[in-house]
Amino acid sequence: MAENIVQGLRDEIENGIVTNQYLPGERLDEAQLAKRFGVSRTPVREALMQLSAIGLIEIRARRGAVVIDPAPHRIYEMFEVMAELEGMAGSLAARRHTDTDRVELLAAHSKCERSADAEDSDTYYYDNELFHKAIYAASHSGFLIEQCSALHRRLRPYRRLQLRVRNRMKTSFNEHAAIVGAILSGEADSARTLLRQHIAIQGDRFSDLVATLAQRGADQQER
Amino acid sequence: MAENIVQGLRDEIENGIVTNQYLPGERLDEAQLAKRFGVSRTPVREALMQLSAIGLIEIRARRGAVVIDPAPHRIYEMFEVMAELEGMAGSLAARRHTDTDRVELLAAHSKCERSADAEDSDTYYYDNELFHKAIYAASHSGFLIEQCSALHRRLRPYRRLQLRVRNRMKTSFNEHAAIVGAILSGEADSARTLLRQHIAIQGDRFSDLVATLAQRGADQQER
DNA sequence: GTCAATCTTCTTGTATACAAGAATGAATTC
DNA sequence: GAATTCATTCTTGTATACAAGAAGATTGAC
Known part of the structure; x- marks a missing residue:
């Protein structure tokens, strides 16, 4: 401090x-x-x-x-917007990335691979963050980088919950691989779509989680 | 106060x-x-x-x-992000708008028509704001509404400059008409694309304006 | 016994006092 | 004469004091 x-x-x-x-x-x-x-x-x-x-x-x-105790649907909305912004970042990254960006992105991707293989969700959580930051950076839009980073940060606590879900880490890493491919080969639309889905899934997962918890809560009430 | x-x-x-x-x-x-x-x-x-x-x-x-004296390219970046978010709002609005939303949107659209016909750029500026707010509202995503409103507000001073450009009001209104059509007929993708372009154009116009001013500045220097 | 009203207390909102760092100017030295 | 350093002043950052409003408790009346 x-x-x-x-x-x-x-x-x-x-x-x-x-x-x-x-x-x-x-x-x-x-x-x-x-x-x-x-x-x-x-x-x-x-x-x-x-x-x-x-x-x-x-x-x-x-x-x-x-x-603040954000309503679950509000958090879902935040993931929706995040998905859109990340898609945009991916699209721009595909068109604008430099050699340095490529190196950074691949490095972050490798780190994710290692932590996913090790099933180390804490490390993966951190490496995943680096991966997404690398994409933001490759978009070369200062304002977009700021917006994405701010929202990313705000959603942090909810994202963290999800890596506990079975196989989410491996699935996430596979999605990353496709995203890296699209960006580095300059396929802007593909990068956008893949990233959008990659994030949107997290919103869906969050909703599932909330639904489950709500159901459990209701069950508890019944007793 | x-x-x-x-x-x-x-x-x-x-x-x-x-x-x-x-x-x-x-x-x-x-x-x-x-x-x-x-x-x-x-x-x-x-x-x-x-x-x-x-x-x-x-x-x-x-x-x-x-x-802060934002660099022109930063403002351009802000318009880029705004275009994306408005596109998203339009897309959601096309899928989710209610009868009330339709009424509000058409009302705002009519207002724009009147002020555009009257060539009253100050009123158009205000009515245009209502029009876009109506689209945000029709998206029924509270978080998206907040984000769009915040960015809209922040870009306000730069948007204002542009209505002075010749015929911009009429062109803007025609774009609005197409957007309304797409939204009310539920064509999400079309609404997204049209809105994205509608906003992106403003970023382009802004760049043109800056380029012109820069050129003038250079001319002044020469004398 | 319960409800309502008033008073007290606690917390926030604003003002002011005090401390610390940055900028500017003057003086001295090279 | 110019540059560098030191000191003074000005501005921000933090603490504390004071004011005002809200919440809660107590007392009185019905």
Whole structure:
């Protein structure tokens, strides 16, 4: 939490939210957070406002900040948009990638292969992130890179859930292989479609997961 | 500037920026703004941070806030992304629009027709905004609506420049007509393509404009 | 006993005071 | 005369104090 206190606080609290340390619906008390991190309320407030801008918390006037509990369909919508943006990035990458981009993309792809083979979902999760970042970078659209990165980050907690699903890692890696092929051979439309599906699937999986949990919840209620 | 001081300040300063009252590169002094609006530095700081989050200004550590002067190619990139997102909205709207959506869309379209006929570019500018909002709404994707609205807002100052171009209003209206047709007849792909082009053209026009201005600048230099 | 109203307390919103770093200008030295 | 360094000043970043509104508890009335 060195250089910039506000940034540090923001990351810290954001982390707490995505790791469910602060639960959805929970109220975030400024004074409490300030005491906890050994700073005054001022930087805490600023950090909270930033989180509010990102959409992780909601600040209601004079009633404090609460952790947002996004409705499942909202998360699904976010995956839909992500799919579209990633498709766009893939399409641009196919047309614009340089030699450096190719090297980076292949390197990230190899890393994914290793972690997928090792069935190491934590490492795969990280390498997968690098892979997608490499595609963003190859699009050579600064604004698109920013938008994709922001959304990617925001969906992080939900994506993480999914690698636990059986065989998802291997399937994901195979999809990556097709995507790499399309991009490096300059097939823009194909790259777009493949990437769009690659992401959209995650939204579907998320919905399945929610449906399952909801069913379980209903079962519990019945007893 | 009633209810929420920070919100009011944000809007006020944002307005100042998009109307070139504060010029790109200009430094925004907290104390000065506080004095000007008759409040303390605290809410001014918070407003500035929000503007920074939107991307209108840049806050450099201990060196204050300056109005961002986005490079033309960055604005072009923003139009590219906007084109993609609007295309997506159009595609969803074609598949999901309700009777209410149809009524709203046609109403907005008629308004555009009237202001285009009247060659009233200020009114057209506003009606055009309603038209696009109607499409967003018809997509029935809350997150997409948010994203589109945010980007639309951010591109507002650059869009405004373009209606001055000869015949742009009439051309724009004709494009709208085709878009409405595609959406209401449920042709998702067509709606996507038409909308994408409709927006992309604005990016192109912007580039043309920049090129012209740059050329003029160069001519001035020569003298 | 329950409901409503008022008062108290707690939390947020704003102002101000204080600290620390960056920029600018002046002075000294080469 | 120019450049570099040091000091002063100005601005941002943080803390704290104060004000205002909301939530909750207590008391009184029905």
